[in-house]
Structures are given as structure tokens and as C-alpha cells.
Amino acid sequence: MTEKNLYHRHLVSMEDLSPDDVLQILQTAEVMKGVSEREVKKTPTLRGRTIINFFAEPSTRTRTSFEIAGKRLSADVINISASGSSLSKGESLKDMSHNFNAMNPDLLVVRHSKAGAPAQIAKWTGRLVVNAGDGRHEHPTQSLLDLMTIRDKKGSLDGLKVSIIGDIANSRVARSNLISMRKMGMSVTACGPATMLPVQIGRMADHVTTSLEEAVEGADIIMMLRIQTERLERTVFPNVREYARLFGLNSERMKKAKKNVLVLHPGPINQGIEISPDVVAGPWSVILDQVTNGVAVRMAVLYLLLGGGLNQS
């Protein structure tokens, strides 16, 4: 493998990666998955390296996943979360960036509620940055783990038909996947209520529809997005009941789907709203695989960006 390709590059957007880069990460992630299945789940590749996990937005799943990934590669992982950091004391992101530098990290993993914050931290620190989700912009490692899950089950990515269903406008998962999936030769349908489809979505997706039936029928992959009910109910859609009726995926609707369809959800799930419990538990569901692959993909990203392979060769 040519680890050099990704060595010392940021991962802020899926735009940063070529199809070859994506494949390299996925192949490396398969190896990493093997490490995670061993009795001793650790390799010394990133020993002596320091990774800061900066999470300025609550997230147990992604933070834990990055933390496990870093530790399995033997890196020193420092967790800084918004509540425990000086962010709450009114310190600006730029000030914080200078403080991060004082810790001399090799790489920063950044989760932030505002789009662009990881790119800005990269600029202000001059360090490697991996975006762990920024506002409604992107969530590249989520996209990578989705691709890994799909590739594991389907053998390849090229030519698959994907339907992403839900709040496309506010979803960083949708945004990263719209970029990466089309890059990998998949055909992407964006589906949701008209109020959740951003303007000019036609320039970002291959097909756009407000019909759930149309999105389900013929899809190889169905990706359901989490709906932020608290924030959007009443103004963006009338109520949860109507959302579930029009855009909720249930086993009745799955009858129209392909036999070998896969159902993904980035979690956490609003059971009974965007997806019903029987669909979550159904044979098509790969939601648990997504979680497992999350650690492997993040190990691969950290390994490749920090040149873990280069050290040993």
C-alpha cells in the first residue's frame, strides 16, 4: 500500500478525498477491523503521537469511537470537551487553537456545532485536523463508515442506487455522503419533505423526490436520517405524527423495496418517527455494523494521516 498518498493531509470534507483515497482508507479499515477482533486489540503504530479529541458539541458515540481508535493505535489521546474546556468561559476558538498548539498535538479531531470550525482550527493551529462533524456541513468519517458497511455487504460501491431520506438540509451526514457516494460511482436520490430539501439540491444529488415510495422502490441502499423534532416541529413540518405517516420507514413500505436492500441510519434513532422498530431489527438493517465499522474506519484515517505505516517501513 502507498500510505504516502494520505500522509499529512487534512480530512475536513469528503471533497478532500479522491476515489483512490477512499478505497485506500476502506482497505486499511478492513485490516484495522482485524486488529479490533484480536484478543490484544492494540498495535504500537502511533506510539508517542498525541491526538486531541476536541468535542465542542455533545457526542458520546463519535467521541468514544475516535478515542478507542486512537488508543488501539497506541496514541496518547487527550479529550477536551466544550463543558470542560474554556469555551464556556468565553474564550474564542482562535484562542483555544493557540492553547491546543501548546500541547504540541500531532492531530486534532474536531467536533463543533458551527460549520467550518475544523477548517478554521486547521488554519489557526497549522496542525492536522480530522473533522468529526461540523454543524450541518460535513461528517466525513461517518460517510467513510457508511461506505465501508455498504462495501462489506455488497462487494463494491460502483453503480449502486442509494436513497438518502429525511432532513437533507440540516444533515452533515447527508452532505458528506452526497459528495462521497457520487464520487464512488453511486447514484444518489435525495428524499424528504420539500422544507427539508435545500435549494438547488438538484445540483448535489442525481435524483430528488418528495415521495418516500419512489425513494424506497429500486434502491439498493436506504439511508434514513435523524429528525431533530424539537427544533423543527411546527415550522418545518406540522408534527411528528404526520412526519412518521409521510416519511417514516416501516415494514409495510419495505415491501416495495428490493429483496437485498440495506437500511442504514447514522444514529441516534428516533424509533417510530423516521424509522419503525421492526425495520431497525429487520434482516436488511446494518445499523449495528455501522457502529463496529466506525472504530475501524477512524483507526484507518488516523493511521494513514499520521503516516503510521511510514514509520515501520
Added chain:
Amino acid sequence: MSAILIKNGRVIDPANGIDKIGDLLLDKGKIDKIAKNINAPAKKVIDAKGKWVTPGLVDIHTHLREPGFEYKETIESGAKAAAAGGFTSIACMANTDPVNDCASVTRHILDKAKSAPVNVYPVGAVTEGLKGKALANIGELAEAGVVALSDDGKCVTDGEIMRNAMDYASMFSLTILEHAEDTRLACGGSMNEGIVSNEMGIPGQPVAAEDVIIARDISLSEYLDVPVHFCHVSSASSVELIRSAKARGVKVTAEAAPHHFTLTDEACRGYDTNAKMAPPLRAEKDRLAIRRGLKDGTIDCIATDHAPHSEIEKELEFECAAFGIVGLETAVALSLALVHDGVLGPSGLIDSMTRKPAQIIGLDRGTLGTGKPADVTIIDPDMEWRVEPDRFISKSRNTPFAGWNVRGRAVTTITNGKVVYAWENKTIT
């Protein structure tokens, strides 16, 4: 003897239909005469060969930040920046702290302005505290000397208040300068809503947020037969609304800011907060429509919307950063591009930066007519220079044009017969 004789320049005075090579004599703070060849005793003789000699430029839209935000700009620093940019008269918006919504604040500004190198004209608030709820002390403001009314920075979103403000202000011949933005529709957006905001994941403001207010105010103006002026028009659809209103004879006027006819929302990529302003940079079709609007007179004038901010407000997450950029020191170069690109002739450009803006706020300036105040700007239309924010005279550096190589600038600025700015070093880079 205080006379200044400017020789051999291309004298452009659209108000009097003049565009010819000649001399201009200023005496006792007034325009004395324009002639092919003047031989008169003068304290100072300026050779303007190859340069344009124009009325002092007028900017009806600046934010000087004093009182309240002196760390961003003061009346003095803003006026000096204006002089360096070729402006001799500037109007300053009311969104200071305290807001210029009563005579004491107006008097404070005018007092500070006495020692400024250019003429500073305060704009009063439309509503108390810019809150959009109650009318400001408009009669008192008029008496104290404001030249127009505006809640700029904010829109007068309440239609009833706007109707009454227009009606009431007309008693004092004060025009309202509207910052057209339906705040509910703009919905907290930080940039133009479109493909770029989609890709960046930044909440956007649709052009409709601007258009609906412009449409509303056109209706009010037509209904009440009272003038209204639109600040910084940024969308193609707004230009069209104004064009059709003017064709019907509605008393509307409009300005465009140089950034809106120079840049598009593409400039926001990389989360450059110096490309964040209100209204936001729009799409290419909007940029071109602004240029067409200037060309056919739909848009009357150019105004900078000079909005200084410090790093504290700008070096932040894109969504948290303040709206606005400085503009006084780059306006001439960016506007001259309209001439270089064939959008406007020299006379058309100068008209949109002198006579027309002066007329909108009722200033007896912006011309080289005999006996008028001796406000003169000498412009080198071809000088190439690089925009270096560290060299700005403004206190603030928030510009998206840093590092740009531009063409043309003011080289001498004369206010009331006094040279207030002179650019000597031509090779500065």
C-alpha cells in the same frame, strides 16, 4: 492667498456636463472656475496631467462606530480613511452606542466632525434604539442636522412603522435609507442561500428576504407619494423591482456597494469571514444585474457600506462573525473596474459617486459648479497598486480584497479648499 490651481487634468463634472482637459481654480474654499488654461496666482499648483479632476466623492453609507465602538473606528479615523479613499463627504449611520436617535447624539457627532478632514453628515435612526417599535425623535433629529434617516444594520420590518416613518419624515424632507432584509425570512442566515451555502453547510438568506421588503417599500412609496432609498441592493430580482417602479415614476432611489458588483458568494469558501456582510454576496447573475442596474441608471449611486470590525468580531466561526467589511479605501479602485470593463463611462461613474448620491440626501455638493464648496478629488485611473490592509488608515482591516492587485486610486483629496490627502509614492507595493 489660499488659491489652489489644478492644471492639465481631465476635468469631469457630470452635474455641468463637463468632460474636458483643462484647469480648475479653487479660491477661498469655493470653486472659482474651470477653463482651458488658467494663469492665476495660487499658493499651490497641482499638475494633474493624465489624471481625472472630479468633484469630491460622496459616500452616503458609512459606519464610523463613534460613539460606542471607538476600538473599531472613530469619526476621525473614518474620516481620514475617507479622505485617503478620495471621499470629501460621508454620511454615517445611526447604529452607534448610544444610537443616534436623539439630538444630543447628533450634536455629539457633529461636534467631533468639526475637526475631521472631510464633511461628515450624521444619519438619524428611524426608530428608537433601532428597535423597530417606536419612531425616533425625528423632528428633533432634523433640527439637530441629520441628513437622512436609517435603521441600517437592521431593517424596519414592521410595515405599519415604516409607513408612518415615511409619512412623518416627509414633513422634514428626510429620506429613509432602507436596509431591506426581512429578518424572519433571512432566518439567521450568514450568507446567500444557494449552492455555495449548501456546500459549506452555512445557513443562508434567500434573495426573497431582500426582495419582499423592497417590494413593500415601493408600494408604500407609491401609495404615499413619498421617496424611499434602498441601501446596498444585492439581488437581481430587487434590481428588477426597482427598475419597474422607476418606470412608473415611483420616487425610489438605490445604491450598490462595490463588493456586490465585484464578488459573489464564492468568496465565502474557506469560511472567510471577511466575505460575510449584509446583505450577503450573491450569485453571479446577481452581480451582473447590479452592473446592468448601474449602467441603465436603475441603481443611482455607489456607496461603500464601510463597516469596520476588529478581529474580536471577525476571527470567529463563520456563523458567529460580525457582518460587514471596510470599503472607503478600496471603493475607487473597485468602482473604476466598471469603467475598465466598459460598464460605465468615466462621466457615468463619477456621476454615481458625486452628484447623484449628494442629491439623494440633499447635499449641495458633488459638483464643480462655480461658487460651490471646493471639494475636489484627483484620480489616477490607471495606477496599479496592491491592497494591503496593514496600510489602511481605517482602524480596521476587515476586507476580502487583501492582496488584490487593483487599478486606479485617488491621489489628491481636497475638502473645502484644503488638501486633506495626497498620495505621493506611486511605486508603493
